Amino acid sequence: MVKNTAVGHKKFWHSFRFAAQGIAAAFKSELNMKVHSVLAVAVLAAAAFFRLPPSSWMLLLLAITLVLSTELLNTAIEATIDLVSPDIHPLAKTAKDTAAGAVLLTAVFAVIVGIYVFYHPVMDWITGFMS
Numbered sequence: 001m002v003k004n005t006a007v008g009h010k011k012f013w014h015s016f017r018f019a020a021q022g023i024a025a026a027f028k029s030e031l032n033m034k035v036h037s038v039l040a041v042a043v044l045a046a047a048a049f050f051r052l053p054p055s056s057w058m059l060l061l062l063a064i065t066l067v068l069s070t071e072l073l074n075t076a077i078e079a080t081i082d083l084v085s086p087d088i089h090p091l092a093k094t095a096k097d098t099a100a101g102a103v104l105l106t107a108v109f110a111v112i113v114g115i116y117v118f119y120h121p122v123m124d125w126i127t128g129f130m131s
């Protein structure tokens, strides 16, 4: 394990590398992170297929960023709880369940955004396909 002892612009790049390592570690260890990432790529591919406008792309990117960021924070909280409270404790349960609740909320927001931006393009596509 290495501490960031660099100074100036080197410190900035070291921090950047540690952050990338954190994302990679969460991706490797968390199934939810993998599932959300695969879904995000599928949603962006669908957005390209339906030629969605820039405003829809921005909404989708906002939803994806929210879900993945919250998943990263959830992973950080889980790791911290496992470190400081490996035994069963009601506060450990509260911390983990609350963090999981935050992920659930962002996932619900992402589903609402998905329905909002894809509903009309998909309906138009199906109608065009049928006629």
Ligand SMILES: Nc1ncnc2c1ncn2[C@@H]1O[C@H](COP(=O)(O)OP(=O)(O)OP(=O)(O)O)[C@@H](O)[C@H]1O
Pocket: 030, 031, 032, 078, 081, 085, 086, 087, 088, 089, 090, 092, 093, 096, 097, 100
């Ligand atoms: N130390 C603890 N004390 C009390 N309850 C705990 C503790 N650790 C976990 N739990 C309970 O068990 C649930 C599952 O915990 P776990 O650590 O397996 O996280 P998880 O949500 O399944 O995450 P992962 O994505 O790593 O599988 C928590 O949401 C919490 O309700």
